[in-house]
Amino acid sequence: xxxxxxxxxxxxxxxxxxxxxxxxxxxxxxxxxxxxxxxxxxxxxxxxxxxxxxxxxxxxxxxxxxxxxxxxxxxxxxxxxxxxxxxxxxxxxxxxxxxxxxxxxxxxxxxxxxxxxxxxxxxxxxxxxxxxxxxxxxxxxxxxxxxxxxxxxxxxxxxxxxxxxxxxxxxxxxxxxxxxxxxxxxxxxxxxxxxxxxxxxxxxxxxxxxxxxxxxxxxxxxxxxxxxxxxxxxxxxxxxxxxxxxxxxxxxxxxxxxxxxxxxxxxxxxxxxxxxxxxxxxxxxxxxxxxxxxxxxxxxxxxxxxxxxxxxxxxxxxxxxxxxxxxxxxxxxxxxxxxxxxxxxxxxxxxxxxxxxxxxxxxxxxxxxxxxxxxxxxxxxxxxxxxxxxxxxxxxxxxxxxxxxxxxxxxxxxxxxxxxxxxxxxxxxxxxxxxxxxxxxxxxxxxxxxx
Amino acid sequence: xxxxxxxxxxxxxxxxxxxxxxxxxxxxxxxxxxxxxxxxxxxxxxxxxxxxxxxxxxxxxxxxxxxxxxxxxxxxxxxxxxxxxxxxxxxxxxxxxxxxxxxxxxxxxxxxxxxxxxxxxxxxxxxxxxxxxxxxxxxxxxxxxxxxxxxxxxxxxxxxxxxxxxxxxxxxxxxxxxxxxxxxxxxxxxxxxxxxxxxxxxxxxxxxxxxxxxxxxxxxxxxxxxxxxxxxxxxxxxxxxxxxxxxxxxxxxxxxxxxxxxxxxxxxxxxxxxxxxxxxxxxxxxxxxxxxxxxxxxxxxxxxxxxxxxxxxxxxxxxxxxxxxxxxxxxxxxxxxxxxxxxxxxxxxxxxxxxxxxxxxxxxxxxxxxxxxxxxxxxxxxxxxxxxxxxxxxxxxxxxxxxxxxxxxxxxxxxxxxxxxxxxxxxxxxxxxxxxxxxxxxxxxxxxxxx
Numbered sequence: 001x002x003x004x005x006x007x008x009x010x011x012x013x014x015x016x017x018x019x020x021x022x023x024x025x026x027x028x029x030x031x032x033x034x035x036x037x038x039x040x041x042x043x044x045x046x047x048x049x050x051x052x053x054x055x056x057x058x059x060x061x062x063x064x065x066x067x068x069x070x071x072x073x074x075x076x077x078x079x080x081x082x083x084x085x086x087x088x089x090x091x092x093x094x095x096x097x098x099x100x101x102x103x104x105x106x107x108x109x110x111x112x113x114x115x116x117x118x119x120x121x122x123x124x125x126x127x128x129x130x131x132x133x134x135x136x137x138x139x140x141x142x143x144x145x146x147x148x149x150x151x152x153x154x155x156x157x158x159x160x161x162x163x164x165x166x167x168x169x170x171x172x173x174x175x176x177x178x179x180x181x182x183x184x185x186x187x188x189x190x191x192x193x194x195x196x197x198x199x200x201x202x203x204x205x206x207x208x209x210x211x212x213x214x215x216x217x218x219x220x221x222x223x224x225x226x227x228x229x230x231x232x233x234x235x236x237x238x239x240x241x242x243x244x245x246x247x248x249x250x251x252x253x254x255x256x257x258x259x260x261x262x263x264x265x266x267x268x269x270x271x272x273x274x275x276x277x278x279x280x281x282x283x284x285x286x287x288x289x290x291x292x293x294x295x296x297x298x299x300x301x302x303x304x305x306x307x308x309x310x311x312x313x314x315x316x317x318x319x320x321x322x323x324x325x326x327x328x329x330x331x332x333x334x335x336x337x338x339x340x341x342x343x344x345x346x347x348x349x350x351x352x353x354x355x356x357x358x359x360x361x362x363x364x365x366x367x368x369x370x371x372x373x374x375x376x377x378x379x380x381x382x383x384x385x386x387x388x389x390x391x392x393x394x395x396x397x398x399x400x401x402x403x404x405x406x407x408x409x410x411x412x413x414x415x416x417x418x419x420x421x422x423x424x425x426x427x428x429x430x431x432x433x434x435x436x437x438x439x440x441x442x443x444x445x446x447x448x449x450x451x
Numbered sequence: 452x453x454x455x456x457x458x459x460x461x462x463x464x465x466x467x468x469x470x471x472x473x474x475x476x477x478x479x480x481x482x483x484x485x486x487x488x489x490x491x492x493x494x495x496x497x498x499x500x501x502x503x504x505x506x507x508x509x510x511x512x513x514x515x516x517x518x519x520x521x522x523x524x525x526x527x528x529x530x531x532x533x534x535x536x537x538x539x540x541x542x543x544x545x546x547x548x549x550x551x552x553x554x555x556x557x558x559x560x561x562x563x564x565x566x567x568x569x570x571x572x573x574x575x576x577x578x579x580x581x582x583x584x585x586x587x588x589x590x591x592x593x594x595x596x597x598x599x600x601x602x603x604x605x606x607x608x609x610x611x612x613x614x615x616x617x618x619x620x621x622x623x624x625x626x627x628x629x630x631x632x633x634x635x636x637x638x639x640x641x642x643x644x645x646x647x648x649x650x651x652x653x654x655x656x657x658x659x660x661x662x663x664x665x666x667x668x669x670x671x672x673x674x675x676x677x678x679x680x681x682x683x684x685x686x687x688x689x690x691x692x693x694x695x696x697x698x699x700x701x702x703x704x705x706x707x708x709x710x711x712x713x714x715x716x717x718x719x720x721x722x723x724x725x726x727x728x729x730x731x732x733x734x735x736x737x738x739x740x741x742x743x744x745x746x747x748x749x750x751x752x753x754x755x756x757x758x759x760x761x762x763x764x765x766x767x768x769x770x771x772x773x774x775x776x777x778x779x780x781x782x783x784x785x786x787x788x789x790x791x792x793x794x795x796x797x798x799x800x801x802x803x804x805x806x807x808x809x810x811x812x813x814x815x816x817x818x819x820x821x822x823x824x825x826x827x828x829x830x831x832x833x834x835x836x837x838x839x840x841x842x843x844x845x846x847x848x849x850x851x852x853x854x855x856x857x858x859x860x861x862x863x864x865x866x867x868x869x870x871x872x873x874x875x876x877x878x879x880x881x882x883x884x885x886x887x888x889x890x891x892x893x894x895x896x897x898x899x900x901x902x
Contacts, residue, residue, distance in 0.1 A: 042811060061881070298867055311863070319869070331876055392843065402870060404854055406868060417749065419749075420849050422775040429744050439752070442475065
């Protein structure tokens with residue numbers, strides 16, 4: 001029987017970052033990472049295996065991160081049971097741990113749609129061979145129907161459109177990205193996709209998948225039939241809680257394994273991170289469905305450095321929810337609260353908005369319009385959320401706004417803040433969107449005071 | 452005699468933003484902006500009038516910002532004197548104010564170089580006709596010598612190289628950007644410019660400008676002669692303090708008009724902002740030479756909203772110094788302390804570094820290498836500075852790091868921070884440079900603890 005100081009189960013971003021962090025923090029500890037898959041994929045790159053990346057295998061998370069950067073032993077095997085601190089693996093091997101980190105991830109949810117077992121029906125499974133098979137189907141497919149208009153759905157649509165396919169998205173709600181962005185942003189995504197040739201069906205459910213053994217079409221709840229050579233179900237995912245059940249850990253079937261703010265499970269010396277760990281919202285403290293690789297890795301780093309003693313300052317503050325994506329040539333980003341969520345929570349808030357160009361003067365080649373919406377708390381004037389679309393700079397702009405929200409910056413803090421601007425890189429200082437949107441909100445308050 | 456509640460003198464970014472901010476804050480106040488130039492230019496766009504922008508006039512700061520966005524009267528005139536609260540203008544007009552904002556800017560410094568009055572010798576003057584004349588000289592010039600390897604110098608070099616000119620930069624110090632970035636970054640700028648065909652002369656002064664009435668060459672302090680059809684002197688600038696002298700305000704000839712932390716001058720009801728206002732360093736509190744449009748505008752917004760009563764929270768924290776630029780296809784950025792400055796100040800610091808690719812997987816078209824260096828205080832673990840180069844995303848990345856420094860985030864705060872990542876927009880979450888460089892610094896501390 002092999003014995004390790006730290007055993008990580010799961011080879012996705014959470015597990016890998018926990019192993020690296022553990023190695024950085026505790027140089028002398030012996031670490032092993034056990035994963036099921038012979039090859040581990042970069043989850044957020046998966047949509048891009050369908051067009052932008054020539055090979056699915058280009059989206060691989062290198063094993064060297066585990067074996068070299070984390071100095072860990074990589075074990076390709078499956079954990080089947082545990083007794084005290086000894087894990088039994090599918091191969092018959094046994095592994096003893098001092099500290100165990102569960103990072104077993106999530107799997108795509110399957111809705112009760114008749115005919116979902118037909119050939120040509122896919123989900124976004126984090127498996128190389130599965131995705132290579134999907135890519136072979138893509139080669140001969142004409143019509144691709146994507147069920148679910150969340151991030152994965154719109155990113156796959158973007159890829160298949162760029163590959164020249166006929167793409168239809170079917171979304172149950174009345175807007176794309178209905179839970180993560182405000183309606184006007186979902187509608188902007190829709191406009192971009194439609195301009196690329198997509199058909200967007202909103203406010204309808206898929207009732208059945210038609211065809212013999214092979215998909216031929218899908219049928220909506222109003223009996224409309226849409227031809228389909230591939231149906232891709234992207235309606236979210238559920239935590240892989242099998243081991244939690246077997247180990248007797250506290251868990252919630254929808255949200256995942258329960259953990260304290262240091263991500264310790266109900267059993268001593270077992271930590272849980274990533275999609276399998278139940279997460280709390282940064283603002284409400286309530287359990288949340290948001291699952292992101294970047295959050296998973298923040299958790300991995302937190303746990304990796306707290307394994308043998310908790311460094312108190314490293315508290316887990318809950319999921320802020322910082323997303324970015326790119327559809328066509330437009331990048332979208334959101335961090336923190338949307339206006340929809342603020343309404344849902346009955347918050348007293350003010351909105352500031354800005355529309356500008358991300359270079360100055362705006363006549364520069366490559367300049368792109370940018371739109372930013374900020375949500376401030378009305379009483380404390382603290383920044384609660386940001387949504388935006390624009391050029392590629394949105395990718396870091398959304399992170400800048402995340403830092404502002406995490407630091408509870410107020411409108412006044414932002415207004416007097418110093419930022420760097422450059423003609424070839426950013427909006428003009430006089431039109432810098434973060435400042436302009438903040439000034440817009442401040443102006444509304446001043447006018448209220450006068451009124 | 453006309454009478455206004457607020458009179459702003461100077462039509463650059465500082466003056467314009469003060470006028471806009473005053474109008475947003477005090478809706479009913481009557482505002483005038485007096486400036487000398489018939490057309491106001493965007494200062495940071497000036498280098499780009501020499502190649503990237505077809506016309507110099509594309510770099511204009513629109514008057515509508517004054518007349519519409521700030522609802523102010525625009526007066527093209529020159530202030531010559533003041534008695535009590537009445538300004539006398541060159542035209543003979545008189546203007547009475549309640550609150551006066553001086554934003555008279557800076558002018559390029561002229562070093563004592565023999566022959567600097569010859570034709571073909573230019574400075575970076577913020578004047579449309581002057582710059583159009585420079586552009587006409589450019590059309591027939593073959594050899595252009597730039598004296599001074601700071602930001603303006605390297606940006607002009609980049610422009611003239613792109614325009615097919617023979618460009619030489621002469622810099623007195625041993626590295627480009629000697630005062631604002633660490634040597635390895637100045638050296639990287641040098642490598643990029645040399646690859647574009649520039650000749651870089653370091654560690655030498657220009658002794659004389661040769662030729663009859665027209666420039667023919669420049670001579671260095673070691674008698675080397677470099678042929679030149681244009682010499683562009685870019686060695687920094689000095690505050691325009693003429694009015695301060697006339698008005699009897701406290702000032703420092705090198706740093707500018709003295710002001711308190713709300714940017715009030717030594718005379719009641721006179722505020723000073725932008726390049727003409729003496730500035731203090733964010734870290735040391737000492738007077739600093741850093742003059743930036745973005746800082747000027749932060750000051751303009753601060754003063755504009757504090758004119759009739761100071762809103763105490765809006766303190767001016769001193770100049771952080773957030774720069775970005777782009778040379779060739781590489782963007783450079785810096786915020787806060789460099790390692791050179793930390794050494795100069797005898798600070799106890801630790802460095803964290805990261806080198807990665809700004810897309811993931813790195814095989815994406817348009818992906819660019821990125822390098823980041825962070826400076827942390829050793830005892831408090833607070834982030835003090837950041838330097839970087841990479842793709843265009845550096846433009847917002849440097850602002851994100853400015854926000855972190857302004858908020859005094861520690862290595863631990865950053866390590867557990869949540870950021871959004873996306874294959875087409877950012878580095879991979881496992882290689883995100885801000886986290887990786889922070890983890891690098893943390894790792895050094897852990898290893899010290901063990902040792």
